[in-house]
Amino acid sequence: MTSRGTPPSYFDDMYAAAEDPWSFETRWYEQRKHDLTVACLPRRRYRSAFEPGCSTGLLTGRLAARCDRLLAVDVAAAPVRSARRRLADQPHVRVEQMRIPDQWPTGAAPGFDLIVLSELGYYFDDAGFDLLTTRVVEALEPGGTLVAVHWRPPVPEHVRGGDDVHRLLGDLDGLVRTARHEEPDFLLDVFLREPPAARSVAQVEGLW
Secondary structure, three states: OOEOOOOOOHHHHEEEEEOOOOOOOHHHHHHHHHHHHHOOOOOEEEEEEEEEEEOHHHHHHHOOOOOEEEEEEOHHHHHHHHHHHHHOOOOOEEEEOOOOOOOOOOOOOOOEEEEEEEEHHHEEHHHHHHHHHHHHHHHEEEEEEEEEEEOOOOOOOOOOHHHHHHHHHHHOEEEEEEEEEEEOOOEEEEEOOOOOOOOHHHHHOOOO
């Protein structure tokens, strides 16, 4: 997932030891978190979405149902292969191996109306995180959605905690937080790219 923090070999080793090292497929915690992540999307449909750090593609599959096009990437080859198999029947989804943030999708500044950072931000050191967030903001088209969801308890392999990731995201110029879901286990934030001024789902539908 990054060359500016946790080394890529860490992820290679994790997937060498287990095809699903974080038990995304079997834990109710993960299934529920993915449901909440997709449920928080303020638009019914997105034109072009980007999911860096897609792992084996479980969340990717749920996002795919809401997107016309979806690019999902991961730094490790093993989960990319798994995600490609899982999503083989979804021609509008492309899965690539990419080392974010040093590598970045070409022609994507701006280009995405949805970017999802799920369990990713705490693997980056300061320089890597700054580059990641700069590229995210530049790649989001005006009015685009950024969804971030991160584990909160401390993990030795994480460069920073999930709370710190979300605090830093909240301080970024050009993004405004429009929704937050907070639990002891994780934080989930929704940001919109300004300008134009951010509006709620009900405002967009003319309810007030």
